[in-house]
Amino acid sequence: MIKLHDKYFKPFISAQQINDALGRMANDIAQDVGDEIPVFIGILNGSFMVVSDFVKKFPKPCEVTFIKLASYEGVKSTEDIQRLIGLTQDLTGRTVIVLEDIIDSGNTLAEVHRIFKNEKVKTLKIATLFYKPEAYKKDFKLHYIGIEIPNKFIVGFGLDYNGLGRNIPEVYQIKETQHMTNFVLFGPPGAGKGTQAEFLKQKYNLVHISTGDVFRYNIKNETALGMLAKSYMDKGDLVPDKVTIDMLNAEVEKNADANGFIFDGFPRTNAQAQALDRLMDSKDSQINAMIALEVEDEILVERLLKRGKTSGRPDDADKSIIRNRITEYYNKTAILRDYYSTQNKYFGVDGVGSIEEITQRLSAVIDAL
Ligand code: AMP
Secondary structure (H helix, E strand, C coil), rough: CEEEECEEEEEEEEEEHHHHHHHHHHHHHHHHHHCCCCEHHHHHHHHHHHHHHHHHHHHCCCEEEEEEEEEECCCEEEEEEEECCCCCCCCCCEEEEEEEEEEECCCCCCCCCHHHHHCCEEEEEEEEEEEECCCCCCCCCCEEEEEECCCCCCEEECCCCCCCCCCCCCCEEEECCCCCCEEEEEEECCHHHHHHHHHHHHCCCCCCCCEEHHHHHHHHHCHHHHHHHHHHHHHCCCHHHHHHHHHHHHHHHHCCCCCCCCCCCCCCCCCHHHHHHHHHHEEEEEECCEEEEECHHHHHHHHHHHHHHHHHHHHHCCHHHHHHHHHHHHHCCCHHHHHHHHCEEEEEECCCHHHHHHHHHHHHHHCCC
């Protein structure tokens, strides 16, 4: 991953892939021009690397020149194209091939066609290393295309973000999400995850997702999901993975532009941990840590029975259901400690003390991430 100005970018197209694409284009064009000596026209600034690498691969005599247009501001292609350096030689009767680094909206290409409207060239063809079909809004034919790419901002190999990145020999794509901090707040039922999450989400401006809370909300509103989850929750058993994972995906999607997430009550199984990694990966992000509140069983039972007097939660009211939830935690959930430990992402925190003390202990871990 790289950072240019305020934005993060991830590796997208390797130098080798670019090299191969330019090689194919050079061969195709060489065949098509026959005995003509083509004039290659690079569009500055972006195309300087494309032109340089392309002409080195072109196996026949050719001429090379440039025109200079400017269209990008930040990460957006603008309508307003400035012609900074125009044509400086007579191209009457010549085979002209425009070499572009990238064609997205096609605005620059429209300006190129305007420039050539009154030139009496023999043929005018367009070649581009990168092409964004989803962004292209014009009808001009593109004769040679190196690599088709999705409509996401890229840098490198001549392409810049506000001046930076042109010198990178491969291509990077802007990250789906910018820099997120995501952690799993872990621990047995009654460890204080919900209480602490409330403080931490304020302090670090994060979105708190408690799967237990989402299930309870659905039960209260008698949704299909709530009805499905209720039978499991009432006994203190885990809701099936498929149901829980789909629900979590939907919650993350709803908050895709967050600074990060506190996951509370998720993951509880290995399958859920893997699903969470995949989900974060699809957002170009990751889980930074699992932070576990460690509290002895007897204290947990005491805390939960006390909470049951006011929370109205049926699973807090009965000692044997509480014991079952704690057993579920140790049987199915505590193994996740290994999952995150092997990635050096597990941090245990003493969960006994005042609320403020525990918040401080958790903050110390988060600040060090
Ligand atoms: P909690 O509020 O985290 O104590 O969760 C209450 C109940 O919701 C649990 O005992 C489970 O029945 C269900 N639940 C919450 N999160 C999950 C999860 N990640 N996987 C399966 N079941 C869950």
